Amino acid sequence: xxxxxxxxxxxxxxxxxxxxxxxxxxxxxxxxxxxxxxxxxxxxxxxxxxxxxxxxxxxxxxxxxxxxxxxxxxxxxxxxxxxxxxxxxxxxxxxxxxxxxxxxxxxxxxx
Amino acid sequence: xxxxxxxxxxxxxxxxxxxxxxxxxxxxxxxxxxxxxxxxxxxxxxxxxxxxxxxxxxxxxxxxxxxxxxxxxxxxxxxxxxxxxxxxxxxxxxxxxxxxxxxxxxxxxxxxx
Numbered sequence: 286x287x288x289x290x291x292x293x294x295x296x297x298x299x300x301x302x303x304x305x306x307x308x309x310x311x312x313x314x315x316x317x318x319x320x321x322x323x324x325x326x327x328x329x330x331x332x333x334x335x336x337x338x339x340x341x342x343x344x345x346x347x348x349x350x351x352x353x354x355x356x357x358x359x360x361x362x363x364x365x366x367x368x369x370x371x372x373x374x375x376x377x378x379x380x381x382x383x384x385x386x387x388x389x390x391x392x393x394x395x396x
Numbered sequence: 397x398x399x400x401x402x403x404x405x406x407x408x409x410x411x412x413x414x415x416x417x418x419x420x421x422x423x424x425x426x427x428x429x430x431x432x433x434x435x436x437x438x439x440x441x442x443x444x445x446x447x448x449x450x451x452x453x454x455x456x457x458x459x460x461x462x463x464x465x466x467x468x469x470x471x472x473x474x475x476x477x478x479x480x481x482x483x484x485x486x487x488x489x490x491x492x493x494x495x496x497x498x499x500x501x502x503x504x505x506x507x508x509x
Binding site: 289318325326327328329330333343375377384385386387388389390 | 400405430432437438439440441442445486496497499500501502
């Protein structure tokens with residue numbers, strides 16, 4: 286089992302560009318999450334999904350969109366990147382409200 | 397609203413010394429509590445969790461934590477630090493629904509030889 290994988294690992298964007306981060310899990314988990322990690326702020330929830338075809342806003346959703354067309358995939362989109370979105374992004378999945386399993390992260394820099 | 401406070405953004409101990417990382421939470425319902433560890437340039441890995449039952453929880457790598465409802469605390473301890481314990485540690489709380497986690501700010505643990 287690969288667990289939770291994230292693509293890409295690194296990315297540099299210019300302000301205003303768009304991109305999509307892909308998260309995939311092979312554990313048949315219902316719940317999936319996108320977080321951003323910034324120094325001194327822990328992890329903050331961007332969006333989450335409790336099942337295929339459903340998404341919901343987390344703590345810091347502005348500037349991001351998500352889609353969960355397949356149970357195993359959860360996509361995070363930035364339509365018009367801003368320097369404030371420079372961060373490390375983590376995807377996680379869980380079976381209901383048990384422990385979350387995290388991917389290795391995507392380091393995004395917006396110049 | 398739930399919140400998590402980790403006292404000390406940076407803790408330094410000597411190898412072989414006691415490790416104590418503090419976590420206090422606020423929650424209006426009985427919480428699920430977690431400690432995660434993050435090694436440099438890696439994702440988060442679960443150390444231990446409290447859901448129900450015994451309040452002293454044992455995790456991986458010799459860590460344990462005790463849920464104290466009266467103190468709203470879930471401090472992480474390890475009797476003897478090892479160099480390989482150097483990492484960032486995150487405390488997190490979840491309510492009874494949905495699995496959303498609220499994370500503390502993190503505590504970076506350094507271990508001196």
